[in-house]
Amino acid sequence: MDNIKIRAKLVNDTTEVKMIINHPMETGRKKDDFGQLIPAHFIQLLTAKLNDKPVMEMQWGTGISKNPYLTFYLKDAKIGDKIAVNWVDNLGKTGEGDVLVTAG
């Protein structure tokens, strides 16, 4: 589960969730040093959950930068609540990670 790092902090009634995923996000249009096209490899679907209830559903294309970064905000989370994120890419590879909300 080290392909995703998540941090969630409660500040003034709002929980700020920051995450970064290790992923090449290849567009399929870039060439390698030998002039060969590097096949597309990018995350397509992500779901973020708060205590197993979905809070964000995301669809991504190749335009999200390498090692995707995202901050999002929840108004109904409390300290100790669990936030989990999972993703699947165009090659069917998956990743997931979770974190407990802490005081900011």
Place this chain on the structure above:
Amino acid sequence: MQRRHFLSIFLGGVTALLIAPINALAATWNKRAFEATKFSNAASDLAIKNEMPSQDIDITAPDRAENGAIVQVEINSRIPNTESIAIFVEHNPTTLIGHFTFTNGALPQLVTRIKMAETSDIKIVVKAGDQYFTAAKNVVVLENGCG
């Protein structure tokens, strides 16, 4: 049009049901929208229509980006009942960057990093109920970030 619309939603639903057990995610990836090269096509593939310019969508991004591979953008919708935010870069090889849906107390606000091939507007479309709202921010790109 009505019937075609119903059919596309219905077929999408059937596909979602077939794929759901495999990846255990609720949504299906909108291939057509993500492969569209023009904003108007991508937008219609997302069922976006009659989008109205709005002052209530804040877009924070640099005026100039040295490297188009990483352009940080912050989006905040102040439109009541915002359900989703779509990010487009009009001059990228494929125009749709990402689509974000908010439920169960997620605020319609996010920060992410995107690729920009050349100087372009970043265009945001917000869905609230049956209505669509839009705003744009131009970013001058000095180095192609799409490889």
